Amino acid sequence: MTSVTSYLIKNASLLGGEPTDLLLADGVVREVARSIHFESSGPVETIDATGLVALPGLVDLHTHLREPGREDAETVESGTRAAAMGGFTAVHAMANTEPVADTAGVVEQVWRLGREAGYCDVYPVGAVTVGLRGEQLAELGAMADSAAGVRVFSDDGRCVSDAVLMRRALEYVKAFDGVVAQHAQEPRLTEGAQMNEGELSGRLGLAGWPAVAEEAIIARDVLLAEHVGSRLHVCHVSTAGSVDIVRWAKAKGVDVTAEVCPHHLLLTDELAATYDPIYKVNPPLRSAADVEALRAGLADGTIDIVATDHAPHPLEDKDCEWAAAAFGMLGLETALSIVQETMVDPGLLDWAGVAERMSYAPARIGRVTDHGRPLEVGAPAHVVLYDPAVRRTVEPAESASLSRNTPYAGMELPGRVVATFLRGRATVLDGKLA
Ligand SMILES: NC(=O)N[C@@H](CC(=O)O)C(=O)O
Ligand SMILES: [Zn+2]
Ligand SMILES: [Zn+2]
Numbered sequence: 001m002t003s004v005t006s007y008l009i010k011n012a013s014l015l016g017g018e019p020t021d022l023l024l025a026d027g028v029v030r031e032v033a034r035s036i037h038f039e040s041s042g043p044v045e046t047i048d049a050t051g052l053v054a055l056p057g058l059v060d061l062h063t064h065l066r067e068p069g070r071e072d073a074e075t076v077e078s079g080t081r082a083a084a085m086g087g088f089t090a091v092h093a094m095a096n097t098e099p100v101a102d103t104a105g106v107v108e109q110v111w112r113l114g115r116e117a118g119y120c121d122v123y124p125v126g127a128v129t130v131g132l133r134g135e136q137l138a139e140l141g142a143m144a145d146s147a148a149g150v151r152v153f154s155d156d157g158r159c160v161s162d163a164v165l166m167r168r169a170l171e172y173v174k175a176f177d178g179v180v181a182q183h184a185q186e187p188r189l190t191e192g193a194q195m196n197e198g199e200l201s202g203r204l205g206l207a208g209w210p211a212v213a214e215e216a217i218i219a220r221d222v223l224l225a226e227h228v229g230s231r232l233h234v235c236h237v238s239t240a241g242s243v244d245i246v247r248w249a250k251a252k253g254v255d256v257t258a259e260v261c262p263h264h265l266l267l268t269d270e271l272a273a274t275y276d277p278i279y280k281v282n283p284p285l286r287s288a289a290d291v292e293a294l295r296a297g298l299a300d301g302t303i304d305i306v307a308t309d310h311a312p313h314p315l316e317d318k319d320c321e322w323a324a325a326a327f328g329m330l331g332l333e334t335a336l337s338i339v340q341e342t343m344v345d346p347g348l349l350d351w352a353g354v355a356e357r358m359s360y361a362p363a364r365i366g367r368v369t370d371h372g373r374p375l376e377v378g379a380p381a382h383v384v385l386y387d388p389a390v391r392r393t394v395e396p397a398e399s400a401s402l403s404r405n406t407p408y409a410g411m412e413l414p415g416r417v418v419a420t421f422l423r424g425r426a427t428v429l430d431g432k433l434a
Contacts, residue, residue, distance in 0.1 A: 005043045007421065008036060012049035012385060014375060016351030022054060024381040027423040032377055049385050052418055055355050057089025057382030059362040059371050061152065061181070061259060062235060062307035063332065065091070065122070067113060068106070069098025074312040074402050076113035079332070080120040081400040082310070084427035086332040087384035087417040088120055090363070090371040095127040096157040102127035102138035104146035111148035119427050123366060126150040128169045128180060132158050137168060144176040151367040154181035156235055157282075159217060161187050166221060170230035177367060179257075181233040182221050184242070185283065189213035194323060196269040196284045204272060206322065209284045211239040218242050222249035222256050233365055234258040236309050238283040240293030247302045257365050259307035260294050262331055262338035263407060267291075271407075277318050277325030278407050281311070298357065299348040305362045308335045312403030330406040333399060337413040340388055345414065381424035388415045400433065 006025035014020040014032070021036040022029060031038075038044060060083065066074040076093070083091050093110050095101035101110060107124040114122025126143035130136050132155045143150040153173060160166045160182060169180050190213045195201050197208025218234055222245065225232035237243060237258045246258045263281060268288050271279040279285060297303040311328025318325050339358065343349040349357070355374075363372020373379040392415075394408040420428040427434055 005045055006040055007424065007426070008038050008044055008046045009049045009054065009385065010046060012052050012054035014054050015355055016053055019050070020054070022375065022383065024383065024421055024424040027381055029375055029377055029379045029381050032375065047385070047419065051389060052385045052387050053351050054375060055087070055351065055384045055386060056359040056373060056375055057371060057384055057420065057422065058087045058336065058358045059366070059368065060088050060091040060308050060310070060332065061305060061362040061366055062156070063091040063093055063310045064096065064312065064328070065093045065110070066097060066312060068109065072402070073314050076110060076122060077117040078400060078402045079310070079312070080114060080117050080122060081433055082332040083120040084420045085400050085417060085433065086334070087336050087386060087420050088332060089382040089420065089422045090121040090123060090368060092123045092125050092152055092366055094156045095125045095154060096132060100127050100131050101125065102130050104139065104142040107143050107148040107150050108146050120422060121371065123152070123368060124148045124150055125152045125154050125156070125181065128153045128155045128160050129165060134158065134160060134162055134165065137165065137172065140169070140172050140178070141175065144178060151176070151178045152181055153178055154183065154235065156181065156183045159183050159185040159187060161217070163220060163224065167224050167228060170225055170232065171228045174230050179231040179233045179365060181235050182217065183235050184214045184217035184221070186213040186216050195272045196286050198269065198287065200269055200272065206272060211241050211286070214239055214283055215241040215245055218245050222254045225256055226252070226254045230255070232256045236261050236264065236283055236307070237294065237303060238264045238286050238290065240290045243293050243297035243302055247297070250302065257304040258302070259305045260298055260303045261307060261309045262335045263329055264294055265291065265298070265342040266338050267407060275322050277320065277322050278329065278405060280322060280325050280327055281329050282327035295342060295348055298343065305357050305365065306335065306339055307362065308332050312401050313405050314403060318405050328405070330399065330401055330403060334394060334406065334408050334413060336386060336417065337415045340415045341413060344388070381421055383421040384417060385419040386415060387418050390416050392416055
């Protein structure tokens, strides 16, 4: 889907650096220079990017697109529109759909829907176990060999809690350089759990979700990954103890990577006191000390990436009492703003660090070679132009998602995605879907 229009981007701050011109033509970055004078036979659109930061197209390793099965919450098309609005050019679509993405047929269907929609490249995640039931391994090899070329496998939404199955999955994916992305949640320790376990859960009368339920699985899995010499990825790390375990494992040489979600970098369990299920998420919002440890872990590289865990839910699944509500919150359209607010503005990360954690590293972990590349001549023209100087109030009705369950409604956040380019074609221009 190469565009006929070429884009000459003038005076962008490349990864937050000096003003630079970028020429996007024929789907690639054609030229990068202080000043480009371009004579073209075809149409060229010049974009004044003064004051805008240019980043490589963002890559999300953890998105729920809900298709097939829950098209009332999100479709591949609506979810990838939201992704483009957030500056993403590639997303990994989680397997907890209906039917579950546990066969070559389903992953190929999701992959094809992504191509047809054309807003963002969709890389389906394959389920680890049949039906996410945690009983027998799914056809991992067939999904890897399919047109979708699956490399990331996850039962996300559920934990692969059986140690023998987890070991087998880790061993199996080595054959095709895959990775198991674990949703770390010890099921017996979290039966009926509703929010972070602590003094507040007791006071609110909501069943507690102890940090150890996450940490025990991560500790077990890094040891399993070391034992079988395989690659492990840890989804949505939410506690200070989890950061410590990942840091320890990396120091030991274990091939482990980890992600943190924007909401865990900003929000705390105090919000549960509202009893508003908009704040109900898996894993739960944690304490301010956990938030601080997550930010530090992301800054020092212990946590490799930011992943959104964009989890759309229709109103009826959220507009009810806390205990009955679904777990999950939207994330694609606000991720970069939250990262600016929590990491860049406080000086914990510069824009090059953001490119590493939201583009290069997630592409590497997912073994995606067509995304997450530096904006150099010849690279695919996946680019975001972002204005860090503006502030905006989050208005759920403006979301490109079919769902409205954003925890940031009415909040003022920094920054705005001005333009997104996928293979040199604008998916977003002037802050609107192109
Ligand atoms: N994060 C959530 O709270 N919900 C996710 C599942 C998951 O990521 O575990 C969902 O599918 O809704
Ligand atoms: Zn999960
Ligand atoms: Zn998820």
